[in-house]
Amino acid sequence: MNISKKSITSIFKPYLNVKDGYKGGKPIVAAKEGQKVYKLSSNENPVGTSPKAIDAIKKHLTNLHIYPDTTDIHLRESLVTYYDKQLNIDQFLCAASGSELIDILIRGFIREEDEVIISTPCFVPYRMFSQWSGAKVVDVPLTDKEYELDVNGILKAINSKTRIVFLTSPNNPTGTYIPKVTLENLIKEIPSNIIVVFDEVYWHFADAPDYVKAINYLEKYPNIIAINSFSKTYGLAALRVGYAYTSIEIANYLRQICKPFLISKLSLEGAIAALKDTTFIAETIRVVKTERKFIQNEFDKLNINYTPSQANFFLLDPPINDIKFTELMRNEGIAVRPVKNFGAAGKVRISIGNREANKAMLHALARILGKLTN
Numbered sequence: 001m002n003i004s005k006k007s008i009t010s011i012f013k014p015y016l017n018v019k020d021g022y023k024g025g026k027p028i029v030a031a032k033e034g035q036k037v038y039k040l041s042s043n044e045n046p047v048g049t050s051p052k053a054i055d056a057i058k059k060h061l062t063n064l065h066i067y068p069d070t071t072d073i074h075l076r077e078s079l080v081t082y083y084d085k086q087l088n089i090d091q092f093l094c095a096a097s098g099s100e101l102i103d104i105l106i107r108g109f110i111r112e113e114d115e116v117i118i119s120t121p122c123f124v125p126y127r128m129f130s131q132w133s134g135a136k137v138v139d140v141p142l143t144d145k146e147y148e149l150d151v152n153g154i155l156k157a158i159n160s161k162t163r164i165v166f167l168t169s170p171n172n173p174t175g176t177y178i179p180k181v182t183l184e185n186l187i188k189e190i191p192s193n194i195i196v197v198f199d200e201v202y203w204h205f206a207d208a209p210d211y212v213k214a215i216n217y218l219e220k221y222p223n224i225i226a227i228n229s230f231s232k233t234y235g236l237a238a239l240r241v242g243y244a245y246t247s248i249e250i251a252n253y254l255r256q257i258c259k260p261f262l263i264s265k266l267s268l269e270g271a272i273a274a275l276k277d278t279t280f281i282a283e284t285i286r287v288v289k290t291e292r293k294f295i296q297n298e299f300d301k302l303n304i305n306y307t308p309s310q311a312n313f314f315l316l317d318p319p320i321n322d323i324k325f326t327e328l329m330r331n332e333g334i335a336v337r338p339v340k341n342f343g344a345a346g347k348v349r350i351s352i353g354n355r356e357a358n359k360a361m362l363h364a365l366a367r368i369l370g371k372l373t374n
């Protein structure tokens with residue numbers, strides 16, 4: 001049978017034709033032969049991977065022909081310990097990355113025409129996955145310069161079709177956080193039949209005195225879902241594993257739409273070991289905070305515009321076009337990320353690396369700025 005292209009495309013869902021999708025950091029290619037390239041484009045762990053996780057993975061390499069556990073139960077047991085038994089095992093839900101958890105909860109709650117509230121600049125998958133479900137995405141942008149949450153704007157945007165409000169703290173790509181008072185003022189006004197997603201994948205790096213985590217609010221607001229990832233502090237980005245915690249009712253509801261064998265055996269074992277590697281976790285936090293201060297000082301000396309960060313990256317306002325700036329940095333061996341598709345046109349995100357990478361980045365930046373003023 002000869003099927004025309006038109007009849008095929010007529011069955012495509014129009015809302016799946018998402019432009020400007022999230023593509024992640026590009027693979028690293030050196031601009032010149034033999035050049036060392038520093039990847040500061042995907043907010044990865046500057047220390048590397050938990051050695052305990054690597055050992056655990058190696059131990060399980062011989063049994064790859066056996067399916068993993070059908071459930072995430074052992075990882076959830078480890079999470080209960082990690083959270084000092086403040087949460088019940090049934091409040092956790094694990095999946096093959098934080099991004100996948102975002103997809104699962106959208107699939108669980110969104111019907112076509114429902115509304116989802118995001119505040120740009122923010123992590124692209126909130127918008128993208130919502131659109132994949134046929135939702136209308138309502139953007140209530142963060143304020144202009146300080147990137148604060150527009151609490152009144154969000155409350156005004158809420159209507160009978162609103163299903164999910166996305167909050168991120170610390171936020172990607174701005175590195176800003178939601179202060180306790182702001183969060184409390186907002187969540188107390190959000191109707192309980194709306195899901196509040198509190199994405200806290202960078203929480204270990206936040207040290208502002210009024211930084212708060214979702215766990216403090218779960219009892220009062222069972223409509224909160226916290227998103228966490230093993231890609232950042234635990235250095236397991238390649239394994240793709242993350243977890244959420246929420247009320248038992250929501251976790252058990254979403255569990256029903258998790259595919260069996262969702263998380264690979266190596267990811268499960270790596271994540272369980274990484275949670276116990278307190279030395280590695282502490283070292284990661286120490287390096288990020290030390291390097292953050294170091295970079296901030298150097299940025300000040302270079303007189304470059306940036307947003308103070310509570311995460312393991314900085315949002316920079318380069319004095320030249322973002323794409324040109326990214327290209328010049330790439331020529332110097334530094335991979336950074338323009339974040340127009342996050343909603344921050346003209347800005348560039350630079351991850352915090354180890355001291356060697358940060359010095360190389362600052363050196364490249366100084367050279368580029370120097371050339372501009374000469």
Ligand SMILES: Cc1ncc(COP(=O)(O)O)c(C=O)c1O
Nearest residue numbers: 097098099123172201229231242
């Ligand atoms: C704000 C935010 N949420 C969630 C994620 C998802 O992380 P992953 O899918 O690697 O677990 C990321 C990753 O960069 C992020 O920046």
